[in-house]
Amino acid sequence: MRSKIVAGNWKMNKNLDETETLLSALSAKLPDTDAEVMVAPTYINLTAAVRNLESSKIEVIAQNMHFAESGAYTGEISADMLLNVGINTAIIGHSERRAYFGETDDILAKKVTTALEKGIRVMFCFGEELEDRKSGNHFKVVEEQLKNALFALDNAAWSNIILAYEPVWAIGTGETASPEQAQEMHAFIRKTIGEAFDSSVANNVSILYGGSVKPGNAEEIFSKPDVDGGLIGGASLVADDFIAIVKAI
Numbered sequence: 332m333r334s335k336i337v338a339g340n341w342k343m344n345k346n347l348d349e350t351e352t353l354l355s356a357l358s359a360k361l362p363d364t365d366a367e368v369m370v371a372p373t374y375i376n377l378t379a380a381v382r383n384l385e386s387s388k389i390e391v392i393a394q395n396m397h398f399a400e401s402g403a404y405t406g407e408i409s410a411d412m413l414l415n416v417g418i419n420t421a422i423i424g425h426s427e428r429r430a431y432f433g434e435t436d437d438i439l440a441k442k443v444t445t446a447l448e449k450g451i452r453v454m455f456c457f458g459e460e461l462e463d464r465k466s467g468n469h470f471k472v473v474e475e476q477l478k479n480a481l482f483a484l485d486n487a488a489w490s491n492i493i494l495a496y497e498p499v500w501a502i503g504t505g506e507t508a509s510p511e512q513a514q515e516m517h518a519f520i521r522k523t524i525g526e527a528f529d530s531s532v533a534n535n536v537s538i539l540y541g542g543s544v545k546p547g548n549a550e551e552i553f554s555k556p557d558v559d560g561g562l563i564g565g566a567s568l569v570a571d572d573f574i575a576i577v578k579a580i
């Protein structure tokens with residue numbers, strides 16, 4: 332049985348005080364839900380966030396991690412460092428990491444390997460650019476991204492993978508994939524994984540949609556059979572909006 336998940340990616344937003352305020356509001360307003368609810372504050376506030384949410388069902392996750400065990404990687408954070416402060420899940424492959432920090436499929440494959448070896452669950456992000464969709468290449472691009480980063484895994488590793496399909500043209504733009512476009516791609520992703528691994532891997536992996544999900548469109552997107560939840564950017568920075576999205580799952 333795959334989980335329903337709603338995760339908030341706070342990106343480079345919220346200082347320590349703002350982090351505490353938002354987390355306290357989220358804990359106070361969190362509805363009773365079977366879904367997994369996660370937030371990804373910036374690195375510097377992870378420890379405070381874990382403490383703040385000690386008695387909450389909300390999981391604190393990381394926005395990124397490095398593939399190396401330790402060493403001369405100025406400015407980077409290792410898997411062990413995350414585990415040591417109580418983080419067990421990391422976002423890997425966000426389109427902003429790919430676009431602004433040169434993260435290639437090869438680098439992402441290494442990060443996934445390290446995370447899984449260390450026991451960190453991976454929320455793997457991928458998705459096509461606008462030109463890919465316009466030229467009809469979106470299925471091919473998505474398949475390549477999955478293949479390059481994840482297809483060397485064995486079946487067992489998939490129990491620690493969450494997928495987040497995020498069409499780049501829909502991230503932070505206010506432009507959302509229609510629920511039908513999301514369903515079409517999610518069904519394609521599940522079929523592709525079923526063919527490369529097996530049907531139980533495909534049926535058990537949670538596939539989240541990300542790209543301008545808001546309280547007003549969440550319910551319709553989440554109603555699609557292959558959409559298992561959402562990775563939320565902008566709307567996760569406002570407690571009432573994020574909670575409304577959690578209620579929509």
Ligand code: PEP
Pocket residue numbers: 340497501502503504505541542543544562563564565566
């Ligand atoms: C994201 O960055 O993962 C994202 C989905 O952002 P937004 O919801 O703001 O489009």
